[in-house]
Ligand code: SF4
């Protein structure tokens with residue numbers, strides 16, 4: 001098998017965000033491999049810890065991709081504060097063809113489009129994939145996973161996760177995929193206080209989860225316990241319909257949401273103030289304007305920082321996005337764009353962003369506590385990636401060993417799944433495969 005086939009067979013996905021199957025990004029025509037170590041969101045330190053503890057494995061993964069796809073160079077991108085902690089400087093040669101690129105300490109830098117511009121000076125044309133700009137982007141942890149697969153023949157069964165927020169001490173821990181969140185908290189003496197919410201992901205882009213039922217997935221970068229009254233949590237529960245009603249009456253058309261939008265500042269034809277203006281009459285809005293909703297990266301700058309009227313342009317745009325997705329419509333339109341000269345003055349310092357979200361007081365470097373794998377059960381979700389869910393190849397009562405394949409790829413874009421611990425199987429059809437250890 002070649003590297004692309006191996007990455008598919010190992011079940012490797014982008015280790016944060018939406019979970020795009022990594023093999024599907026390996027296309028011909030790239031001249032730069034950009035490794036995203038921006039760790040853009042406040043409180044998360046997973047990538048930093050990986051680079052601190054396992055930089056050689058990360059570099060091994062990068063070398064494998066460079067060689068397979070015949071890419072002449074790689075830029076390992078980290079924010080200035082991370083570079084300082086790692087004692088690395090901008091432009092440092094980390095290995096043959098691999099260089100460090102420092103990014104300013106601003107939000108959002110982890111957004112693929114912003115990252116590519118910041119690290120290479122290229123703007124990916126609106127509605128296009130990074131490969132059209134000659135770039136492939138992978139996360140730091142994805143490269144680590146590629147190295148584990150190539151050097152040890154291991155499929156993806158473990159995840160590095162930050163646990164932070166209102167906790168005694170923020171930690172980074174390596175756990176089996178499928179570990180129940182409640183079990184991880186219990187093992188580490190972490191309780192969720194009253195009037196707090198748990199997020200899977202960062203305070204800006206993470207999703208609220210129920211810690212009693214949620215499990216660690218291939219895309220879980222961090223678990224944050226945050227007070228319900230902080231902006232990070234309040235913004236998660238904004239009602240789209242109410243937002244539209246409010247937008248109609250309260251928007252003063254100051255254009256601040258557009259002026260501060262990171263995608264608009266890159267020249268993208270995305271104008272949240274216009275979307276807010278036509279919120280209740282989308283059908284009469286210019287089709288082009290509605291289609292541009294798909295260019296929004298969901299960073300939340302417009303709702304949490306820009307708007308002075310308590311309106312969420314992001315929530316309005318999400319309504320448009322849902323409508324477009326339902327009708328399978330994508331952006332078509334202007335692709336020749338240039339970043340605005342004022343962009344560099346409008347980027348948001350990371351510390352300011354953490355304050356805006358109400359999480360600055362929790363921001364403390366997380367401590368790596370190693371590997372934990374003695375949990376009584378894991379639950380492997382069949383849908384942990386973009387594309388079709390995996391198809392179980394085990395049945396109730398089967399005994400599996402760690403690393404055994406338990407689900408196959410479906411047709412089309414899909415990935416297999418592997419047992420992250422040894423134990424006895426129970427299949428919940430179409431949803432998950434449970435592995436119980438003490439019943440092995
Ligand atoms: S969430 Fe708002 S600020 Fe961010 S990209 Fe979308 S429209 Fe722009």
Ligand code: SF4
Pocket residue numbers: 250251252253254255256257258272273276306307308309310311313
């Ligand atoms: S920032 Fe708020 S008030 Fe100003 S145009 Fe945008 S939605 Fe309207």
